[in-house]
Amino acid sequence: MRVVLVTMALRVPTDPSHWITVPPQGYAGIHWIVANHMDGLLELGHEVFLLGAPGTEPVSPAVTVVDAGEIEDMHAWLNSSEASVVDVVHDFSCGQIDPDRIPKNMAYLSTHHLTGKPKYPRNCVYASYAQRAQAENDVAPVVRISVNRARYPFQAQKDDYLLYLGRISEWKGTYEAAAFASAAGRRLIVAGPSWEENYLARIRRDFGETLDLVGEVGGERRLDLIARATAMMVLSQSTMGPWGVVWCEPGSTVVSEAAVCGTPVIGTSNGCLAEIVPGVGAVVPEGSDFTTEQARDVVAGLPEPGSVHATAVRQWDYVVVAKEFETIYHDVLAGRSWT
Secondary structure, three states, X not given: OEEEEEOOOOEEOXXXXXXXXXXXXXXXXXXHHHHHHHHHHHHOOOEXXXXXXXXXXXXXXXXXXXXXXXXXXXHHHHOOHHHHXXXXXXXXXXXXXXXXXXXXXXXXXXXXXXXXXXXXXXXXXXXXXXXXXXXXXXXXXXXXOOEOHHHOOOOOOOOOEEEEEOOEOOOOOHHHHHXXXXXXXXXXXXXXXXXXXXXXXXXXXXXXXXXXXXXXXXXXXXXXXXXXXXXEEEOOOXXXXXXXXXXXXXXXXXXXXXXXXXXXXXXXXXXXXXXHOOOOEEEOOOOOOOXXXXXXXXXXXXXXXXXXXXXXXXXXXXXXXXXXXXXXXXXXXXXXXXX
């Protein structure tokens, strides 16, 4: 098939003259999801048109990077003669593309990767059952976030630090991760952007001696940090998120990324984490009230790297997940629709 993958079109915050690519230069979970899914489709022999990430270097002759990042330009391309050869549009843009503005004969589905209800629910696929339930939908498909092990280094020997990778925010539980690390007597490397100055100041005040703030990271350094960590901290909290709804962790890219590197995950039961963490790590309560004994017992009881890696490959392999979507593509092409 000829498949259009539409990523969320975003400019690089530190250099707005460039777009975030696939895979991304730094922090951008959805772009990593698209990169791994594109790998799976290519492995299955499909042709891919990438929309929303101008400047991306194609990983294969079977990939066409469309030079359109602005929303109006993306809609224009989908209605152009160039797009007339397309079989299906798979939209990861989380509402940037309006399905009513593309040709009616063009097969369309989307994958939701945010908290709350999708802007356009038609033919929306969810990354977890918790996310689907929050969107008040009980009929849409659920397909997990995939991971291509070839993109991630497996590391059996771990260094003595815990890792928080993502936006420094209340709903993502950065403060709670620092509290856990402090109780466990471990260093916490915090890698990600921060846009809430007061929240970051509070973390520095209470756990400054525990933290190693390295900012937003990308490329080999990001992969190295993930692979060498004792554990990945994903302590998402049931607090008000950025879109006016209580945060429900949608799919959590970093869980599959960490696991395929052999790095176990310490997570809460928020959203998807209750569904995916138990096989590759440990679940802890929400909040920051961790005792030294509790935190150290959790770290000591984490599964071995080889077991974590094997579980990740078995559950979230990029080709297996691409085949799940391949089935859904055929269903949509045959006229199936859901809301």
